[in-house]
Each structure stands twice: as C-alpha cells, then as structure tokens.
Amino acid sequence: MREVVVLGVGMTPFGIHDQLALRELFAQAALEALDSSRLEPKDVEGLFVGQCFGPFQEGQSNIAPFLASDIGLPVSAPATRFEGACASATVAIRHGALMVAAGVHDVVICGGVERAMATDTTLATTTFAMACQADYESPAGLTFPGVFGLATHLYASKYGVELSQLKKAMARVAVKNHRHAVDNPLAQFRKEIDEAKVLNGPMIADPLQLFDCCPFTDGAAAVVLASADKFKDRIDPAVYIAGVGQAHAGATYVQKDLTLAPARRASIAQAYAQAGVGPQDVDVCELHDCFTIAEIIAIEALGFFPDGEGWKACLEGKTALGGGGRPVVNPSGGLKAKGHPIGATGAAQTYEVTNQLRGLCGSRQVQGATVGVVDTLGGDFGTICNLILRRG
Numbered sequence: 001m002r003e004v005v006v007l008g009v010g011m012t013p014f015g016i017h018d019q020l021a022l023r024e025l026f027a028q029a030a031l032e033a034l035d036s037s038r039l040e041p042k043d044v045e046g047l048f049v050g051q052c053f054g055p056f057q058e059g060q061s062n063i064a065p066f067l068a069s070d071i072g073l074p075v076s077a078p079a080t081r082f083e084g085a086c087a088s089a090t091v092a093i094r095h096g097a098l099m100v101a102a103g104v105h106d107v108v109i110c111g112g113v114e115r116a117m118a119t120d121t122t123l124a125t126t127t128f129a130m131a132c133q134a135d136y137e138s139p140a141g142l143t144f145p146g147v148f149g150l151a152t153h154l155y156a157s158k159y160g161v162e163l164s165q166l167k168k169a170m171a172r173v174a175v176k177n178h179r180h181a182v183d184n185p186l187a188q189f190r191k192e193i194d195e196a197k198v199l200n201g202p203m204i205a206d207p208l209q210l211f212d213c214c215p216f217t218d219g220a221a222a223v224v225l226a227s228a229d230k231f232k233d234r235i236d237p238a239v240y241i242a243g244v245g246q247a248h249a250g251a252t253y254v255q256k257d258l259t260l261a262p263a264r265r266a267s268i269a270q271a272y273a274q275a276g277v278g279p280q281d282v283d284v285c286e287l288h289d290c291f292t293i294a295e296i297i298a299i300e301a302l303g304f305f306p307d308g309e310g311w312k313a314c315l316e317g318k319t320a321l322g323g324g325g326r327p328v329v330n331p332s333g334g335l336k337a338k339g340h341p342i343g344a345t346g347a348a349q350t351y352e353v354t355n356q357l358r359g360l361c362g363s364r365q366v367q368g369a370t371v372g373v374v375d376t377l378g379g380d381f382g383t384i385c386n387l388i389l390r391r392g
Helices: 022-037 064-070 088-101 121-129 144-159 163-181 195-199 228-234 262-275 292-301 310-315 334-338 342-357
Strands: 004-011 047-050 079-082 107-115 203-205 218-227 239-248 284-286 371-378 383-391
Touching: 004 022, 004 088, 004 228, 004 342, 022 064, 022 107, 022 218, 047 064, 047 088, 047 342, 064 079, 079 088, 088 107, 088 218, 088 239, 088 342, 088 371, 088 383, 107 342, 144 163, 144 203, 144 292, 163 195, 163 292, 163 310, 163 334, 218 228, 218 342, 239 262, 262 292, 262 371, 262 383, 284 342, 292 310, 292 371, 342 371, 342 383
Parallel strands: 047 079, 047 107, 284 371
Antiparallel strands: 004 218, 004 239, 107 218, 239 383, 371 383
16 A cells, blocks of 8 residues: 655635535635645546535535536546545545555545535534434434433443533533634634633533534535655655544444444544554544534543543643643634534544644644544444544
C-alpha cells in the first residue's frame, strides 16, 4: 500500500447559505482545495463526496457527477456519493485514501456538502430520524437528542456520577468549544457562552438542554489526496493519512451499552494499528460532539481517558487549548460551535486537523502537533469512521 498525502484542503464558512445551491457550495471548497494543492481539475482522477439530504433539500439525487462536472473534472474520473449519515464525508475520505493507497488513482478529491438550513424544523426532524432504525426506533418517536439523553442517564447511573455533576461537566464541554470557535473565522457561532447559559437553557430531551446540542448548518469542505511517492514534495510540511478505520453498530436496542460505543472502539483500533500509534501519541482531535455527552463518551472510547473518567477531564478543562493536557479536543469549535452540516462534517474535521498539523491555525494552534485524529459518528452510533493524520 502506498503512502497517501493530503495535498490541499478547502472549506466554506459554516452558517446560513440560503443563496447558494449544494453544487455552488461544494465548488467553492473543492476549487480552494485544488488551488492550495497547485493542481488543475484535469489532474484529478476521482471524486468521492459525502451528501445526505440533497433529495429532500433540493430534489437532487445522484449529485456526485454534477459536482464533478461543475468543477471541471475529466469525464474519465468516477464520481460517487457516499451516505453514512453524519459520517458521510469521513467515509468518502477513507474510501479515497484507500483507492490512492491501492494504486487505483494517484489524485482524488474527497469531501462533503450539506444545506441543512434549507429545511424547516419539521422536515429536518423527519429526515434526520431516517438515520435511526426505521422499523422500530423512528415509529416509537426516538430522535437523536433522545438517544443521547438516554446515554447521559446511563453514563451517570453506570459510573455513579451525580447527574448535576455530569451536567456541569457537559456544560464545560459546550463552553470550551464555543470559546475555541471564537478564533475560527469559518465557525457558525463565534461567541463565548458561560456555564449558567448552558444549565439554564430550554430542555430538549431530558437531561439535554439547548446548549448541549449542536446546530444545523450549511457548508462544504474538501481535501485533495494524492500518492506520496509522486506528490509529497509539492507541500511542506507534508501531512499523511496514516491510518483509517470504520465500523458499524445495529439499532440502539441491540447495542446494550451506549456509553461504550463498541463500533468506535473497533474503528479507532483499526486506525491506530494501521498508523502504528496509540492514543498517547495524539496531539489534537476533532471528534463528533453532536451533543455534549457525546464528547465525553468519545474521549473514553478513543482511549484518551479511562472509562468513567472522561467527565472529570472535561470538568477540569484537560481537553481545552491552554488546559495543559493532550490531546486538545475540537480546537475548531467542534460541531457544537463550528456547526454541523451533516454530509460535510468529516471533511471539515479533516480540514482542521490538517491545518493544525501544518501549524496554520493562529491563536487556536495546538503547539507542536504532529499526530491528529478525526472521529465522526453517523446515526445512533451506527456508523463510525476514523482517520489518523501524521505530519511528515
């Protein structure tokens, strides 16, 4: 298998883009990624893109070939849409990396795009629930806030944590990620919040309150991946896709213990083994904080803290910039403040980790970062995909 290098990245601002179609949003990110790679569209041999709700947002299925045509890719380049709920873009990037590593292609563009703000609340709730299990979960009224509300209660009960203390730790996750987003010019919410604002917010799904939940958003992000043996000299420092992993879980009612996230543990184990690193080597992590409890569960499943100890780490600020710990988690602001355009989130996470490893993140830079993790969760822990990036 060949080494795979990230040549370039591109990303739109996250927020409301009611004047731009999916095709226009993705073109902005993809052309920026190409420009930073010093490549032309004619050099690209494949396009792999994450996209979830285009059929409902714009009545557009089979969007990948239209995206490829709009940015000028040659007709010989396959263009494929990937749908893995919120993990769609990460799954697309994993696929592209494996295709380059296997020698099928030398240069590909991977990414994602979504216009979640184009749907009203009723339609958005309906379409998002489609990523739950349709036979039993959706008809029973289960939604993703409900799933993570259940996970919060289970975590508190399992580890003997007072719910008030757990909610305080969760509030500090939200405060941290909003603080990080202040210095991210592409983030949706660039303003700080305090703990009281989180704890006094409207109840969404007990015990999750409004500021425990990430926002819908519009946006796109893209990465150019290439064979390192042919292209690594084009950029310094080089950033490699050192390891990838993907795993699945069934419906919520067969998972038994949501706090353990076994699919995430299986996925990250694949990625760590392939990269030849462990959690102790990770400097920066962009993980799937769709809800504040999700970040606590993730830092344990990824191996950064022992089971049942993640809440304490968040309470003590160990995962924050300037907190003195490693890894720094979600310096971009995470889904919580940067925003969550479903089909694009994993590409945005990869954009951030790549720039962190290149030392390009200014006031939110994780100093000395050489290894980064991307962690994206689709559905109710159903699809997990991980990437490990390494600075050369």
